Amino acid sequence: MHRGKGMKFVGDSRVPAERKPNVPKDYSEYPGKTEAFWPNFLLREWMVGAVFLIGFLVLTVAHPAPLERVADPTDSGYIPLPDWYFLFLYQLLKYEFAAGQYTVIGAVVIPGVAFGALLLVPWLDSGKERRPLKRPIASGLMLLGVASIIFLTWESVDDHDWEAAAQQGEIVEGVEVDESAEGYEIYQSQESCIGCHGGDMLGGAAGPNIFESDYDTEEVMEIIQNGLGEMPGGQFEGSDEELETLAAFIANDGQDPDNGNGGGDDEDNNEENEED
Known part of the structure; x- marks a missing residue:
């Protein structure tokens, strides 16, 4: 094409004199591409x-999902752990500057500044250069953010008590608590007991399953009064009769001892008498 042939000069640009429709080329013109x-x-x-x-x-x-026992809202000793992609935010809440009365800083302010900066990146960094070495500030902030997330995630995993978490979430089978028994009602009135052993009496992060050990009524009463190991004594708030009722209920594995449940020998004797 000769210089200027078939073209209109409009200022400093060149526009074709005849407009042609923008039709995409056929696939056959790009074999294999x-x-x-x-x-x-x-x-x-x-x-x-x-x-x-x-x-x-x-x-x-x-690898089935690691299911735990039924959630107990009364278990104040439960140690929660979010999914792995939230662990770095969870770790922030363990530091003094972002916990307690400063929880808003760790839960709202710091994440809000970080994610807000990501939304403003197109306006904060309007340069045309895209090579990381030519963008030291943006690249440095990106590396700092990635390193912070990795560090906080690792700290959260390292600080977590995995043994206690496995114990508190263990599914306990074969224990059916008689919720209509008087001993269960007494237990529900003891906040100190529920705080460690949970509302279902199956234990938590601060206390074991009540029915794990085979103690008789007197031994249970002694443990409640004097404590055992890390369990403090003198926490029971009630009369001596209520204490004995609760101890008998626990010793009978969560069943009311007055209705015959758990008393295998007595049931066998009654059946033999009926047969005679």
Whole structure:
């Protein structure tokens, strides 16, 4: 094409004299470099997605979800642990400057500043350069943020008491507590007992399962009055009769001793008498 032929000069730009429709080129003009969206592209994507889906299903079968026992809102000693992608935020709440009366700083202010800065990045960094070495401030802040997240996540995992967490979430089977028994009502009135052993009496982070050990009524009463190990004594708030009723209820594995439950020998004798 000769200089200026078929062109209009409009200021400093050159515009074609004849406008042509913008028609995309056919696939045949790019052999081996492109393909039809349907069905070639979608078929390959579906095959890759099916492979990942099958792999995910295999993992869920091989490694079931780590379920815990039924949640007990009265268990004040329970140690919570969020999912791994929130561990760095959870760790912030353990520091003095972001905990206690400063919880708002760790829960709202610091995360708000960090994520707000990410939203403002297009306006804060309007340079045309995209190479990391040519953007020292942006690259440095990015590396600092990634390093902080990794460090806080590691600290959260390292500080967590995994043995206590496994014990507090252990599913206890075969224990059915008689909630209509008088001993259970007395237990529910003792906040110090519920705070350590939970409202269901199956234990928590601060206290074990009440029915783990085979103590008789007198031994249970002595433990309640004088304590055992880390369990302090003198925490029971009630009369001596209530203490004895509660101890008998615990010694009978959560069953009312007056209704015959747990008394295997007495039941056998009654059955023998009826047969005679």
